[in-house]
Each structure stands twice: as C-alpha cells, then as structure tokens.
Amino acid sequence: MTPPYNILFLCTGNSARSIISEALCNDMGGPDWRGYSAGSHPSGAPHLGAVHQLVSEGHEVGRYHSKSWDVFSAQGAPVMDIVITVCDNAANEVCPIFPGDHIKLHWPAPDPAYIEPAKARRAAFVKTYEIFKARIGALQSLDMASASREDMQAIAEKFPA
16 A cells, blocks of 8 residues: 555444544645545535534534545545444444455444533534544554554554544
C-alpha cells in the first residue's frame, strides 16, 4: 500500500460516527490520507450533533454529507485501501459489509445519535469524537509499509469505546 491512503468509514446511517471519522481522517492526515464515509442505508444528512461537534473542534463541515456506499462501487470511484466499520454490535446494530479487495477493520463505538436525554447525547458526541481522534491518529502514525491488518485492528482495543 502506498500513499495516498483511501479510507472508507462505514456505518448503517452515515450520519454520526462515520462522518466524524471522515472529517478527522482528512484533517489530521495531510495529503497522504483521504477519508470517505458512507452507509448501507444513509439517513440523508449528517446528524446535527455530529456537525456541532466537528464545528466546535474547528473542522469545516460543508463538504460532508450522508451517502450510500453505492457511490464507492460506481465506475470511477476512488479505490479503497482500508474499509472500517464503526457500528456497535453490542447495540444489535447491523454493520454493512463492503465488498472488494481492501483491508477490512471493525472499530465499533456506540451511536451517539440515539442517546437520551439531549445533555447526555452531547456528551456522547464529545466521547465519540475523542475515541475516533485517538484511533485515527494511531492509524496515521503507523508505518504503513510494514503495518499488518492485525496492527490496524488492535487500535480499536487500544482505544476502546
């Protein structure tokens, strides 16, 4: 694998965790890292909690939108090097499986969009942001020429949700 590295973050709705991860990957990684996100059943728009969290951390959010993973199966779509599902199986959430020849990782985290009451939801978005910031930072610090799938997967255990 050689740079730039194309990373696709997948979730069912593509409104919170995957959008946050896409923005972090792009903003933290420089020109060698390209983050993307998609969902198997996209919600149609980023969750306002995710938008608020990203803006509060200084991210530009205008280019991020909820979209189907079909966009990345179409002719001319970027070829993915790594696909990371971020769904939380403990919540009985069904994670999408994206076909293709790439490294597949599962970095689960609870969905902050469904936390109640609103004050707790806000705290959940902050926690989600911090978890994925740590995970993506760890991924981007690996020597990708020698890193294994196991090295990349171990990041989720090092920074648990």
